[in-house]
Amino acid sequence: MEISGTKAVIVGGASGMARATAELLARRGAALAILDLASSAGATVADELGGTFHPCDVTDYAGTEAALDAAVEALGGLHIAVNTAGGGIGVRTLGKDGPHDLAAFQQVIDLNLIATFNCNRLQAAHMARNEPTADGERGVIIDTASVAAFEGQIGQVAYTAAKAGIAGMMLTMARDLGSLGIRCMAIAPSLFSTGLTEGIPAEYEASLTKDAAFPKRMGRPEEYARLAVGIVENPMLNGSTIRLDAGQRFAPKM
Numbered sequence: 227m228e229i230s231g232t233k234a235v236i237v238g239g240a241s242g243m244a245r246a247t248a249e250l251l252a253r254r255g256a257a258l259a260i261l262d263l264a265s266s267a268g269a270t271v272a273d274e275l276g277g278t279f280h281p282c283d284v285t286d287y288a289g290t291e292a293a294l295d296a297a298v299e300a301l302g303g304l305h306i307a308v309n310t311a312g313g314g315i316g317v318r319t320l321g322k323d324g325p326h327d328l329a330a331f332q333q334v335i336d337l338n339l340i341a342t343f344n345c346n347r348l349q350a351a352h353m354a355r356n357e358p359t360a361d362g363e364r365g366v367i368i369d370t371a372s373v374a375a376f377e378g379q380i381g382q383v384a385y386t387a388a389k390a391g392i393a394g395m396m397l398t399m400a401r402d403l404g405s406l407g408i409r410c411m412a413i414a415p416s417l418f419s420t421g422l423t424e425g426i427p428a429e430y431e432a433s434l435t436k437d438a439a440f441p442k443r444m445g446r447p448e449e450y451a452r453l454a455v456g457i458v459e460n461p462m463l464n465g466s467t468i469r470l471d472a473g474q475r476f477a478p479k480m
Contacts, residue, residue, distance in 0.1 A: 230255030233301035238310035240266035242420035246447035259297035284341035307349040310370045312338040314385030331384045338388035364407040371414040377476045393467040400465030409464040416471035418445040439473025
């Protein structure tokens, strides 16, 4: 899909990989709507990029639908959706204090997997209204998994389940939406310099990434953005999850 002139919604777009993606899409000529927490820098980012900001807590499913409707109305359509909202906890299946708390497990699933699917189903409904391109394409959905989906570490059982669920949805969702000309892909980053890991000491970064093939460093938000843009522009990318990990495979512990 040619990016210039498209309408894009970036969920989690106030910071990190999603913000970098929003910035790159804007430079390529897309109109943007940023969805993020009301307490985030989303309004500032949207203003800088000439877009609109729509406060959104993705675990409020009805609120997410309302925010997405408002974003699409402001844009006048939807062609590209990038979804990055998520997070995890560090709890073993069975720890010193007993079994993993079930409510905590469910909260991680809700935040990462259920919220992502909620966004996807609603985004697809908006994209389905588009006039197809000459190649029959109506939209592209990009979700964010994690390499933890494939080799989760000790204490990541909830996060692993959620991110593996995102990766597992891709082919089925692509098949569900293929007749409408809507593609679905996921990116599975390893360690990226965002959030809590941004600005950590160089020696700590080196220890975390020592098992990477090359480069032996954390990923940069703009590298996620470049892959996201590549997915949008390449119509043969569909139904898969791409690792973005410098050849790193997580050991049981860092």
